[in-house]
Structures are given as C-alpha cells and as structure tokens.
Amino acid sequence: MTSSAIFLILVLLSLVSFAMTRQKALTRAGGDPAKLHSLPRHYGYFAATCVLLPSFFAFGIWLIFGKSIIEGLIVSGLPDRLFEVGTDQATLVLNRIRLVVENASSPETDPDILAAAQKFNDLYIRGIWAAFALSVSFGLVGFYLASNRTQPDFRARNKFERIMLIALALSSVIAIATTLGIVASLLFESLRFFHEVPVTEFVFGLHWSPQTALRADQVASSGAFGAVPLFAGTLLISFIAMLVAGPIGLLAAIYLTQYANTKMRKIAKPMLEVLAGVPTVVYGFFAALTVAPFFRDLGITLGLDIASESALAAGIVMGIMIIPFVSSLSDDAITAVPKSLKDGSLALGATPSETITQVVLPAALPGIVGAFLLAVSRAVGETMIVVMAAGMQPKLTANPFEAVTTVTVQIVALLTGDQEFDSAKTLSAFALGLALFVSTMALNVIALKIVRKYREVYD
Amino acid sequence: MTDTKIAKMTAKDVHVFYGDNHAVKGISLDLHQDEVTALIGPSGCGKSTFLRCLNRMNDTVATCRVEGKITLDNEDIYDPSIDVVQLRARVGMVFQKPNPFPKSIYDNVAYGPRIHGLAQSRTDLDEIVTVSLEKAGLWNEVKDRLDSPGTALSGGQQQRLCIARAIAVNPEVILMDEPCSALDPIATAKVEALIDELKGRYAIAIVTHSMQQAARVSQKTAFFHMGDLVEHGDTTDIFTSPKEERTRDYITGRFG
Ligand SMILES: Nc1ncnc2c1ncn2[C@@H]1O[C@H](COP(=O)(O)OP(=O)(O)OP(=O)(O)O)[C@@H](O)[C@H]1O
Ligand SMILES: [Mg+2]
Numbered sequence: 001m002t003s004s005a006i007f008l009i010l011v012l013l014s015l016v017s018f019a020m021t022r023q024k025a026l027t028r029a030g031g032d033p034a035k036l037h038s039l040p041r042h043y044g045y046f047a048a049t050c051v052l053l054p055s056f057f058a059f060g061i062w063l064i065f066g067k068s069i070i071e072g073l074i075v076s077g078l079p080d081r082l083f084e085v086g087t088d089q090a091t092l093v094l095n096r097i098r099l100v101v102e103n104a105s106s107p108e109t110d111p112d113i114l115a116a117a118q119k120f121n122d123l124y125i126r127g128i129w130a131a132f133a134l135s136v137s138f139g140l141v142g143f144y145l146a147s148n149r150t151q152p153d154f155r156a157r158n159k160f161e162r163i164m165l166i167a168l169a170l171s172s173v174i175a176i177a178t179t180l181g182i183v184a185s186l187l188f189e190s191l192r193f194f195h196e197v198p199v200t201e202f203v204f205g206l207h208w209s210p211q212t213a214l215r216a217d218q219v220a221s222s223g224a225f226g227a228v229p230l231f232a233g234t235l236l237i238s239f240i241a242m243l244v245a246g247p248i249g250l251l252a253a254i255y256l257t258q259y260a261n262t263k264m265r266k267i268a269k270p271m272l273e274v275l276a277g278v279p280t281v282v283y284g285f286f287a288a289l290t291v292a293p294f295f296r297d298l299g300i301t302l303g304l305d306i307a308s309e310s311a312l313a314a315g316i317v318m319g320i321m322i323i324p325f326v327s328s329l330s331d332d333a334i335t336a337v338p339k340s341l342k343d344g345s346l347a348l349g350a351t352p353s354e355t356i357t358q359v360v361l362p363a364a365l366p367g368i369v370g371a372f373l374l375a376v377s378r379a380v381g382e383t384m385i386v387v388m389a390a391g392m393q394p395k396l397t398a399n400p401f402e403a404v405t406t407v408t409v410q411i412v413a414l415l416t417g418d419q420e421f422d423s424a425k426t427l428s429a430f431a432l433g434l435a436l437f438v439s440t441m442a443l444n445v446i447a448l449k450i451v452r453k454y455r456e457v458y459d
Numbered sequence: 460m461t462d463t464k465i466a467k468m469t470a471k472d473v474h475v476f477y478g479d480n481h482a483v484k485g486i487s488l489d490l491h492q493d494e495v496t497a498l499i500g501p502s503g504c505g506k507s508t509f510l511r512c513l514n515r516m517n518d519t520v521a522t523c524r525v526e527g528k529i530t531l532d533n534e535d536i537y538d539p540s541i542d543v544v545q546l547r548a549r550v551g552m553v554f555q556k557p558n559p560f561p562k563s564i565y566d567n568v569a570y571g572p573r574i575h576g577l578a579q580s581r582t583d584l585d586e587i588v589t590v591s592l593e594k595a596g597l598w599n600e601v602k603d604r605l606d607s608p609g610t611a612l613s614g615g616q617q618q619r620l621c622i623a624r625a626i627a628v629n630p631e632v633i634l635m636d637e638p639c640s641a642l643d644p645i646a647t648a649k650v651e652a653l654i655d656e657l658k659g660r661y662a663i664a665i666v667t668h669s670m671q672q673a674a675r676v677s678q679k680t681a682f683f684h685m686g687d688l689v690e691h692g693d694t695t696d697i698f699t700s701p702k703e704e705r706t707r708d709y710i711t712g713r714f715g
Binding site: 261262338340341342343344345346347348349350351354358359362363 | 519551
C-alpha cells in the first residue's frame with residue numbers, strides 16, 4: 001500500500017460520495033430539482049468535501065509525522081552500545097538505519113542496525129495501514145454526516161461556499177506564513193551572525209574576506225566581514241544596468257506606445273516578452289563568453305586595462321535583461337495617460353514629439369519612476385549573470401573595468417561547497433540575505449506606492 | 460441658402476470612413492467669421508467625426524480615411540504641402556470632457572504660445588496668459604492661484620481653462636465638441652456667454668445635444684442624420700420652420 005494509492009482511493013471515495021449524495025438529494029426531492037434549496041450537484045460537492053477534508057487531514061498527519069514517530073520509537077529501543085561516542089551519534093545511527101531501509105543491498109553489517117531497519121519496515125507497514133484505515137473511516141464518517149443532512153431544505157450551496165471560502169483563506173494564510181517564516185529565519189540566523197561579528201563591522205567595514213576555517217585552531221580562522229565592497233559592487237553593476245535598460249526601455253516604450261502602428265506593436269511586444277523569458281543563466285554565459293571577452297579585447301586595442309571579468313560586461317548584459325521589464329512597465333504608465341490629454345496637446349498644434357515630452361511623459365512620470373525603481377530592485381537581486389561575468393573579487397572600486405562582486409554572488413559563494421553550518425562564514429550569508437531583502441523590499445514598496453498613487457489620479 | 464460673405468472654412472462633399480464604416484457621407488458646409496454654427500443630430504450621426512476633420516484630428520485615428528475637400532481661407536487643408544501642426548494652431552479645438560494638462564493654470568494657458576514661440580519675453584507670455592484667461596472669463600477666479608494645478612479646478616472652470624488655452628494660440632477658428640455636456644447649468648451659462656463673447660473674433664463651430672443651447676448660441680444650424688447633412692441654414696429658420704420632416708421630428712424631440 002503506497003501513499004499515492006491511498007490518495008487515489010480517498011479521491012475515489014469522495015467521487016462516489018458526490019454521485020451518491022447528488023442522487024440522494026434528487027430522490028429526496030421526489031425527482032424534482034426545483035424542490036431542493038440548492039442544485040443537486042451542490043449537495044454532491046458538499047458531501048465530497050465532507051469526505052475529502054477529514055480524510056486528507058488524517059492522512060496528512062501520517063505523512064508529516066508518521067516517519068519521525070516511528071524513528072523515535074526505534075531509536076529509543078536501540079542498545080546503548082551504539083551511542084557511546086556522543087549524543088550526536090543519534091542522527092548518525094539513524095542515518096545508517098535509513099540507508100538500510102532505503103537500500104536493501106547496503107553494506108551494513110551491524111546486526112542491531114539491521115534489526116532496527118527490519119523493525120522500522122514492520123512498523124512502517126503497520127503504520128501506513130493504520131493511517132489508511134483511519135483516513136478512510138474519517139472519510140466515511142464525513143460521508144455519513146453529509147448524507148444525513150441531505151434534505152431538500154438543506155442549504156448545501158451556501159455551506160459549500162463557506163467551505164470554499166475557508167479553503168481559499170487557508171491558502172493565502174499558507175502563502176503569508178511561508179513568507180513570514182522565511183523572513184523570521186533570515187532574521188534569526190542574522191542575529192546569530194551579529195553575535196559573532198558586530199553590526200557596525202558588517203555595515204561599515206571596507207574589507208570582505210570570509211575565511212574558510214576547516215579546523216577551529218587554524219590561523220586566521222575568522223575573516224573580515226565588512227559588507228561595503230559587496231554593496232558597492234552591487235550598486236556599480238545595477239547602475240551600469242540601469243544606464244543600459246533605463247534609456248533603451250523607456251525609448252522603446254515611447255516608440256511602441258506613440259509611434260509604432262498596430263502591426264509593429266503586435267510583433268515587437270511579444271519579442272520583448274521573449275527577451276524577458278530567457279533564463280538568466282543564458283544571459284550569464286552570453287555575458288561571460290561573448291560580452292566580457294569582447295570588452296577585454298576592446299580594452300587591449302584601446303590601451304585600456306579591462307579585466308576579463310568586468311563589472312561593465314555584467315552590468316550591460318544585466319541591463320539587456322531588464323530592458324523588457326522597464327519597457328513594459330513604462331508602457332503601462334504611458335498608456336495610462338488619458339488619450340484626451342494627448343489630443344488636447346495635438347489640437348493646440350503641438351508636434352507629436354512636443355506632445356510626448358511635455359504632456360505625456362510628465363503625466364506618466366510617477367509611473368515611469370516606479371518602473372525604474374522596480375527594475376533596480378530586479379538588478380540588485382540578480383545573481384546568475386554576475387556570478388558568471390563579474391568575478392568574485394570583493395574589491396571596493398568604482399572602476400567598471402575591474403572585476404567586482406555583489407551581495408548575491410557572495411551568498412552563493414558562501415553557501416556552496418562544504419560548510420560548517422554555524423560558522424560565521426555561513427551565517428554571514430543570512431546577514432547578506434537580510435540586507436538584500438530589506439533593501440529590495442524598500443525599493444519595491446516605494447515603487448508600488450508611487451505607481452499606485454499615480455494610478456489614482458486618472459482612474 | 461445663399462451666402463454673400465466669403466466663408467472662413469468650407470467643406471465640400473466630405474466623406475469619412477472608419478475602415479469600412481462610412482461615418483460621414485458627402486457633407487458640404489461653410490463656417491463664417493463672426494458666426495457660430497451649431498451641429499446637431501442624434502448620437503452617432505457623425506458630428507464629432509466631421510468636426511475632427513476640420514483640424515485633421517482624425518489623422519490620429521489609424522483606421523480613419525477622409526475624402527472630399529476642406530479649405531481654410533481657400534487653402535486645401537488636406538493638401539500634402541500643408542503643415543498639420545500649423546493648421547491646428549489656426550483651428551483650435553475644445554473637447555467634450557475638460558482635459559487640462561496636469562500642469563499649473565499658468566502653464567496650461569502658456570503651453571500653446573510656448574510651443575509656437577508666440578511670446579518674445581516673459582512679460583509677453585504673462586500678457587497672453589492674462590488676456591486669454593480674461594477672454595475666457597476665468598481671470599477673476601484664478602488670478603491669485605495661477606500656480607495651482609489646472610486639474611484642481613472645478614469642471615466648469617476646467618472647461619473655460621481649456622477654452623483659454625485654445626484662444627491663447629490666437630486661432631482663427633474654434634471647434635467645440637459638446638463643450639458643456641459635462642457641466643452644470645451655471646457653468647454652462649458661463650460658457651455660453653463666453654461663446655457669445657468670442658463670436659466676433661472667431662469662426663466657431665459647436666456640437667451640441669441641447670436644442671436650447673443651439674438656439675441660444677448659434678446663428679447657423681446644421682442638422683446631421685446618419686452621416687448625412689439633412690438641412691442647414693439660419694438657426695431661427697431651422698427651429699421655427701424646418702423644411703425637412705426629419706429635422707422637425709428631431710428638434711421637437713420625436714426621435715433621436
Ligand atoms: N475612432 C473611431 N474609430 C472607429 N469608428 C468611429 C470612431 N469614432 C467614431 N466612429 C464611428 O463613426 C460614427 C460617427 O461617430 P461620431 O463620434 O462622429 O458621432 P457623433 O455624432 O459625434 O455622436 P455623439 O453625439 O454620440 O458624440 C459612429 O458610427 C462611430 O461608431
Ligand atoms: Mg461626438
């Protein structure tokens with residue numbers, strides 16, 4: 001009996017109860033649907049949810065807690081001999097057991113472990129049957145109750161509506177709770193980091209070199225955690241990106257909204273959207289393999305010293321990536337300007353370009369600013385292009401020809417590879433993540449505020 | 460009917476198509492200096508469309524095609540050599556819904572003179588703004604707050620601001636498309652008084668759905684129906700002794 005089989009059976013059960021209740025409602029009404037408060041199918045829906053919800057609930061409990069309960073039972077039954085080395089051994093022993101459970105041909109020889117694995121399997125099979133029985137009986141009880149209430153005057157439609165409402169509300173609660181959970185874990189881990197490294201060093205320190213301390217007694221095991229070079233690098237690259245995306249995106253939006261004919265728009269808009277759909281890793285290797293070498297070679301011919309991984313290359317490619325973002329948001333802002341304003345200007349004898357620069361753009365300005373801010377927060381959070389094209393050097397420089405690194409790249413660098421989880425190095429990733437989160441969120445909030453405020457003016 | 464005076468604008472056999480939709484079917488009509496011409500007719504009969512031909516605002520509609528001949532001072536305004544921008548400066552337009560720019564009252568009125576370079580200095584510009592607002596009968600209401608946004612005015616004030624904006628570029632013809640339909644009776648009365656005031660200097664065409672308004676402000680009336688110009692002539696004649704059955708039905712409110 002596998003979980004998916006049980007799942008299927010429960011769904012079948014609810015389908016059956018749907019059909020039966022629907023029929024029953026009709027029968028109770030003497031075959032005349034008009035006598036029922038709700039449509040027959042609403043009684044069916046109601047019954048189906050009455051079956052599904054409790055049985056899924058029971059089964060879900062098993063899925064979430066079943067394994068750990070069994071493991072707890074088994075570990076407590078193991079001989080002390082296995083735990084000699086220390087308390088941490090419990091997870092290790094458990095892992096050995098798990099290995100045997102998952103892979104029958106594993107090289108485990110310890111008879112106690114083998115026995116435990118055997119026991120685990122037995123318990124698991126019993127557990128799953130129990131869970132099955134329990135969830136089916138929950139479902140049957142639900143069916144029984146729903147079936148009992150299937151009277152012509154029962155307001156199945158409203159009841160079902162309520163159940164749906166609760167389900168929808170629960171979904172949004174889950175979304176919100178997840179977000180809060182992520183933020184909380186960021187905060188919590190960052191606090192741990194700030195226990196080891198003072199906030200002031202993190203915020204104002206000019207030197208970033210998180211050391212890999214493989215052993216605790218290693219020399220220079222604690223590094224420098226000044227995040228300024230990372231934020232400077234992020235700003236530099238985002239700035240270059242906006243230099244590219246801002247004008248091009250805005251001008252493209254102006255062209256598409258004001259000058260292009262319908263046919264042109266029909267072709268150009270989807271093309272821009274395709275640009276937005278290209279995975280960032282593709283931009284990344286475009287940056288690393290085409291653009292960065294191009295600038296290096298260009299630098300050589302011009303006598304400039306351009307690194308083969310440069311902020312310039314990464315920034316430009318990132319700019320290309322966010323062009324569609326800027327253009328489609330500016331497009332929205334510009335199209336939201338009422339046509340009557342434009343007509344008013346044209347009717348006064350203004351040329352199209354005068355109309356655009358003096359009436360349309362000023363009216364759309366808040367929306368455009370919002371679009372730019374959202375684009376900046378996109379650029380700040382972008383990782384892949386920078387990883388591949390801008391290098392890893394936490395250098396504090398304003399020179400776009402040098403390799404720099406950004407917050408996101410450092411987070412990747414900190415968390416990939418073998419890490420000791422609670423070292424300052426690993427924890428610093430959370431602090432960086434928190435800083436990044438706070439800054440992009442602030443940008444987004446401001447941008448959305450501006451955009452919304454401006455919408456209200458014309459709606 | 461016979462015209463002894465020379466017409467400011469003449470339309471001859473004008474047809475307008477929106478794609479396949481034949482919206483205006485062979486209209487011939489003259490606009491005279493010193494005269495207000497009212498365009499009346501049921502909704503969708505092509506009044507706005509015809510009006511928008513006179514300053515080529517229909518050019519902004521991609522599907523729109525205009526045939527026939529329209530002249531301003533005997534110059535064909537659809538001639539390729541005509542500068543549309545210049546034409547629109549000479550033929551001003553006031554829209555149904557007041558559409559002040561989201562700029563200050565001053566900048567709204569100064570907008571046209573600025574783009575056409577009508578003022579040599581700031582004092583010139585101040586002069587133009589003041590005079591235009593005075594002509595539009597708005598000066599006393601806004602003279603202390605020229606810097607506040609034009610969009611903050613009331614609907615009636617906004618419409619008079621738009622009229623001031625139109626006369627600031629010193630046009631020869633003013634086209635008004637239902638300028639009072641978004642206004643209350645008091646604001647309407649003010650705009651009507653203004654139109655009366657203005658008629659000495661400009662040739663004015665006004666689209667209206669109000670028979671009373673047409674009777675009050677216009678000297679000539681043209682009745683449109685389904686893209687045809689059914690009848691046109693002196694306003695008093697049209698309203699007292701219409702020649703056509705359809706005109707009579709419309710002005711007595713029997714259809715439309
Ligand atoms: N921009 C446009 N695109 C396509 N068809 C249009 C457009 N504007 C007007 N039309 C069509 O042209 C015809 C005449 O419209 P018009 O706006 O001139 O009528 P109107 O007499 O001004 O009516 P109303 O009194 O309601 O303003 C209508 O059939 C309308 O559907
Ligand atoms: Mg109209």
